[in-house]
Every structure is written in structure tokens, then in C-alpha cells.
Amino acid sequence: GQNIDQPTEMTATEGAIVQINCTYQTSGFNGLFWYQQHAGEAPTFLSYNVLDGLEEKGRFSSFLSRSKGYSYLLLKELQMKDSASYLCAVRAPNTDKLIFGTGTRLQVFP
Amino acid sequence: DVKVTQSSRYLVKRTGEKVFLECVQDMDHENMFWYRQDPGLGLRLIYFSYDVKMKEKGDIPEGYSVSREKKERFSLILESASTNQTSMYLCASSPPEGRQHFGDGTRLSIL
Numbered sequence: 001g002q003n004i005d006q007p008t009e010m011t012a013t014e015g016a017i018v019q020i021n022c023t024y025q026t027s028g029f030n031g032l033f034w035y036q037q038h039a040g041e042a043p044t045f046l047s048y049n050v051l052d053g054l055e056e057k058g059r060f061s062s063f064l065s066r067s068k069g070y071s072y073l074l075l076k077e078l079q080m081k082d083s084a085s086y087l088c089a090v091r092a093p094n095t096d097k098l099i100f101g102t103g104t105r106l107q108v109f110p
Numbered sequence: 111d112v113k114v115t116q117s118s119r120y121l122v123k124r125t126g127e128k129v130f131l132e133c134v135q136d137m138d139h140e141n142m143f144w145y146r147q148d149p150g151l152g153l154r155l156i157y158f159s160y161d162v163k164m165k166e167k168g169d170i171p172e173g174y175s176v177s178r179e180k181k182e183r184f185s186l187i188l189e190s191a192s193t194n195q196t197s198m199y200l201c202a203s204s205p206p207e208g209r210q211h212f213g214d215g216t217r218l219s220i221l
Contacts, residue, residue, distance in 0.1 A: 008150075033209060033210075035212075040215075041214065041215075042114075042200065042212040042213055042214045042215060043153075043200070043212045044212070045209045045210075045211070048209060087152070087153065089153075096141045096158075096160065096204060096206060096207065096208075097143075097155060097158055097168070098155075098210065100145075100152045100153040100154075101152060102151060102152035103152050103153075
């Protein structure tokens with residue numbers, strides 16, 4: 001079966017660092033995506049990992065361990081505008097379809 | 111920038127009606143997708159199209175059909191709308207092996 005797990009909700013303080021975890025059990029793997037979705041808006045692409053290791057992009061970084069079926073999204077220097085849902089999605093081999101987790105709703109407080 | 115446009119942000123229909131949701135993308139992407147998003151369930155794939163006139167069922171195709179007569183347009187059809195189809199519907203497009211770009215969504219209410 002296909003299963004992607006993320007925490008449902010997280011809270012953090014402005015200026016802090018937060019790590020959002022994603023574990024997956026899928027029949028095959030061909031990349032993992034992170035998307036950000038503000039309430040009432042479209043998901044927007046944040047990062048893509050297909051090889052093990054850390055990808056850094058400004059305040060956001062994403063890590064992948066294929067052997068552990070694990071990824072995390074790291075957000076540094078949190079800002080109020082980072083309050084949003086963060087969606088983890090896995091792509092299986094030989095397809096462009098994605099399997100999405102249920103998303104993690106992050107609330108940033110002053 | 112890729113633009114994916116969904117025809118309506120909000121739509122209210124009645125049970126039993128035939129409902130059309132339209133999606134247009136302007137980047138010549140081969141792939142187009144229809145999802146529904148419900149609280150606690152995340153994004154679930156309804157249908158996927160990888161080329162004109164080609165379609166593939168997603169995880170929850172029951173009660174839905176799709177049409178892709180032109181590359182830029184992908185339509186989702188609710189044959190006979192029911193209250194359990196009240197949801198947020200998201201369209202996306204992507205090139206092969208590329209990232210998906212989403213429209214703003216249509217919040218559909220079936221009364």
C-alpha cells in the first residue's frame with residue numbers, strides 16, 4: 001500500500017527554527033516534493049529531493065533519506081507569513097502522479 | 111510564470127445536476143490533474159491526463175469523468191452531483207517529470 005505520514009499541526013515562534021517530518025511507505029520512489037499552501041490558496045512548490053541529502057534554498061531546506069523512507073522540511077528564521085500548511089508528496093517510478101500526505105498546518109506566533 | 115486558471119472560485123449547485131469544472135494552463139504542459147481536497151484527507155487524485163484525449167483514473171474516480179480535447183484544457187465533470195462531492199477542487203499541470211503547478215481551486219457546494 002501507499003502511505004505518507006506527517007504531523008497534523010505544529011506551532012512555533014517567530015524567529016525560531018521548525019522541522020516538519022514526513023515518512024513514506026510507497027511501492028517505489030522517484031522523488032519527493034514539498035509544497036506550501038496558505039489558507040484558501042493554491043499549493044506552491046517549495047522543494048524537490050530525489051537523492052539522499054540536504055537541499056538548501058534560502059530559509060528553507062529539505063532533507064531526504066531513501067533508505068529510511070524519511071524526509072524533513074526545515075524552516076529557519078520563521079516569519080508570520082510562514083503560517084501555512086506544508087504538503088509532502090511522493091512520486092512513484094514511471095508515472096508523473098503524486099501521492100500526497102494529509103499536510104502539516106504550521107502556526108507561527110509572535 | 112506558469113498560469114493554471116480554474117473557471118470559478120466558488121460554485122453552488124443542486125443535487126442531481128451535471129457540473130462542469132474547467133481548467134486551462136498556458137505552458138503547453140503534457141500532464142494535467144484533478145484533485146479534491148478535504149480536511150483531514152489531504153489532496154486526493156481524481157483523474158490524470160498525460161496527453162490530449164488520454165486519461166487515467168486516480169484514487170477516487172467514482173462519480174466523475176474528464177475531458178481533454180485540447181492540450182491546454184482539462185475539464186472535470188460531475189455526472190450527477192451529490193452532497194458528498196462538496197469539496198475544494200484543485201487542478202494542476204506539469205511537464206513530464208516536472209513539478210506540478212496548481213490553480214487557485216474551486217470551492218464547490220452541492221445543496
